[in-house]
Amino acid sequence: MRRTVFDGEHRTFRATMRAFIDAEVVPSFSRWNDDGLVPREFYYRLGELGILGLEVPVEHGGRGLDSFRHQAVVAEEIARAAVSFGSASTHVSRCLPLIDDLATTEQRRRWLPGSVTGETMFALAVAEPGTGAEPSDMRTTAPLSLDGTEYLLNGSKTFVTGGVHADRVIVCARTAAPNTEDPTYGLSLLVVDATAPGYRVGRALDTLGRKLSGTAELTFTDVRVPVTDRLGDAHRADTHLAAQLPRERLSIAVGAHAQARAAVRFAHRFTTERTASTVASFQNTKFELAACRTEVDAIEAVVDRALTAHDYGDLTPADAASAKLFCTESAGRVIDRCLQLHGGIGYLADSPIARLYADHRIDRIMGGTSEVLRTIIAADMGL
Template structure:
């Protein structure tokens, strides 16, 4: 099996290949870019300190125009747009670090910026023609124009294939005429440029209309509905969009006609890292608040920070954040290194980022106790703001299914090829030989990690062992279920969570190895300790997940749910 299989660390791992060259050395920004980002972050902190009142934004349900104007003046609207188009041209790692900072300061602003450039204009960056880039990017870079991403519809959220908005080619072939609507569009109330997905006529008779991506100007006739009233991120704009005979020039097709699904997936793959980075920042703010609170709140004559259960919460939060940060910047570094396929890594970062933030927000409010529930304090707002991350840019349930099915697709194809080769052994001799070699390697000894520091040998062995289990489980469930694996969501969830923990351990090992090599054991003591705690937590989860593959109550749970659907309620009452 080639070492750079499918150019994805996680897809290689599903084959049992530990592509260490993609982990080591742990990526970092160049010294020049690090210096530039540090200067930008100083400006961001000063601006937010002087001009941004998050509680006021939450109450007013809007970001003041002067704040948006100031963000534009700081250059925050064109962070990843190349310099030749008026942007800052930041790397993925640098962009993530800026979004991390903004996420630590205000969630509504982070969402607004992310909707503009992580997904709103990203399609133009990834798929735009040179003419499209020259026409749109300069004004998007300055914030003169703002962008939004319009995919979701009332019946098409996670299921992008259910999009009903239509775009029909005009008789003269010069325009598409767009009709339909989109819901829950961030920046929908004020964006000037939209990446819109619509059905276009099939190229072949009898085929289903294909999804096509368009760059659509508001001035073409796009209408916005009223602002939605939301649980959190209340300062961000979220509206419905309406397209009634909106004429879009054919030159505004983004990518190829009929290839819009690929555009949507690539944009979301990229955008999910921005969300993960923002989650890191919010986690850092929360854990700082938690640490302050445990040293001021007293119970039984002493600070609650002295109690074991509180120390456990703080240590767990720190280990979770360290792993999330390591995963996110490893994934961003892979993009900067030119890795083409980072879909699994970005999906994992989004899942782990949103769930880590939700856990940290919940535990911080618990530590705050009574004041955490009161609107006079910031805890409850931060909890409300955190909740959306588990839903948008792909629900975590859908992304778990994606991680599992996408990861297993490579081994699945290999098994199909082997089955075919066994029917034609002469033609398939080479393939069978490759398969036999891989199986022999699995039997004789697992793939090894050779570049982790010796101080992390215990954690490295755990990673190796569970990588082998991922491969064995993948092969076993594919043999058992075949193509029906697409319906086996309990299996998908377990496989995805094994993969997620393995990526977390790998990222921590790479980052902590770099820290030890640079600062020695004592200098890297805190990284070593957090890696140990995270790996221990992951090991306990992994043991349970592996056991549950064989011994579970999946069918019983399905039956209970089906009976509840018939009852339409909880079925018991003590009366």
Template sequence: MTHRQPLYEAEHEDFRKTARTFYEREVVPHHAQWEADGIVPREVWRAAGEAGLLCFDVPEVYGGPGIDDFRFNVVLSEEQTRCGASGPGFSVHSDIIVPYLTSLGTDEQKQRWLPGCVTGETITAIAMTEPGAGSDLQGVRTTAVASADDRGDHYVLNGSKTFISNGINADLVIVVARTDPEAGHQGISLLVVERGTEGFERGRNLDKIGLHAQDTAELSFTDVRVPKDNLLGEEGQGFLYLMQNLPQERLIIGAQAVAAIEAVVELCVDYAQTREAFGRPIGKFQHNRFLIAEMATEARVARAFLDDCVARHLDGELTAVDAAMIKWWATELQNKIVNQGVQLHGGYGYMTEFPIAKAFVDSRVSTIYGGTTEVQKEIIGRSLGV
């Protein structure tokens, strides 16, 4: 039997040190204030751009490093998770949204938008979810009607979106809209709306139970004139594009979940070694020792599963079913383990100044965004013919 080579190489571990240093210097000291403010200042985005931490896969011709190796994306996201930072939304920007621009954009669009995405001057968001349409993207009601005037060079966009990550800070928003109400999923298109466009309004920065430093907004569009030059890809192909990009989104959510699991296990081990009850460390009680043994084992299994999915993605072989599996399983395990961690910490686990309490409230959304656990199981079940 041949020994399997580690997924990460020396260059990835060197980058991990760079990412960790950045977060320790630029994020951790300020994060409590950002959580109180409900948003991250734009300066940290520019600092990340200057450090080369954004949009690895953007080609050099558009100002990026041109590194097509998703392991760097995973490392950066893991380091942010491990330091307990709920913002900034670098992963949403680099791993989820900018890939739409690089894969679907025309040369003119890429020249116009990508350099700013790399430097952190341009922050992105994607507007899928609506008040009445979440995981069911075919239920989208936002409309984009081709102009009927003499020029016919724009769409008129109307509708509202909610739960939009980076929604307050965003300079570019990819809006999922119906360009043909009668065509079902084939009538959905992707339009890029730019900051300052008349009729584009931001509502509340939503008050969430966790991820407080991540700005999450309501957006509204009232007779917004979107140039046809801002159509991303082909008209009517938006649903297909979304389905093609969702596996990577779900993979990075799975990676964040695994990093969170590993961080919680470390917290619990440290606490069990130092917290005393009845004259001895609580880790000396068999129940607690067995609990931590189970948590550590499950974390190892999760890491092996994640590494397999990342390897498949690097080879271009990650399927929608694979992504659904890692997404639901890792995030459900994350919630299970962080809940156990709170119980192990006792009363201190309920105090917001303890990292385990923050991990508890931040983890809850992981089984919801990117498609709920139930949606992921539906995808898997259908693939099995049941």
């Protein structure tokens, strides 16, 4: 069936993305994978192509698009080739929307132009060692100075995607004590300059998948952050972050669909081209591929409906939770079955299907675990 969620402009953009990935990413990807990091210069190239600024306002150098569909095309083409753009997706899908929603006019002027060109790459630091992202357990502190001009940041963060290359990091820190009525009160978002004294990038984390994401630990020792670099309202970081969850979960659902579709493509190609024994001739293989395609069609229907709802401003938190839950759980099954069809070759770390398998696994954890999402959906049902 033809997908109506994309029009001619999207199809043209898709062709451009596919040509770019085939010509400039695929030939270098093995070397990047061996290095465990995307070259810093690659982000400048993404900036030249306009990929970093698709939804950034025109006055700040972006294209000013008000739809997530171009981002969906990028995710699908990345998965199709089983490659990675490093931490660019976090920069575009998590950090820039926060800035777009919360930044002052002066902050936009300072931060957005560089974010479009790749000169200023952003990361988001929320989780902490041993406590995760639970607001009541957050120990990173940033009290306001007596003269009210700066925050003094101390603490550490972990699982910071893009932390290795980040020029600015949006840090969630405790700027006031929580109150008994609202345990989430007291957290603020501070945009921290990576060159500030006391800012240190710790070890790069060796993750199961997404090896090129530049995920790292960060520590802050008496880092002075100007009050003009606070993003959004003081003491309301949890509210600001929660407002971004529907979009984040849509992004993860889109990626899950893209990975599942790519997995079926790889499995179909492998089983039909293998010369020692044409695996695709086996009845079980035919049935498995047919079942996987059917499941991908269902995932696609959910994703396309969610994309449309998002563009119309109708994607509720429960809708986004439902889409992410269904898409990530279903994609996990599809990718696993497609890896099985590859046999031993599918277990090799440098095979495309193995990369998809490892890269996808985090989708059922980040942006709200599957267990948390079920709780949200149940509450929306009045349960």
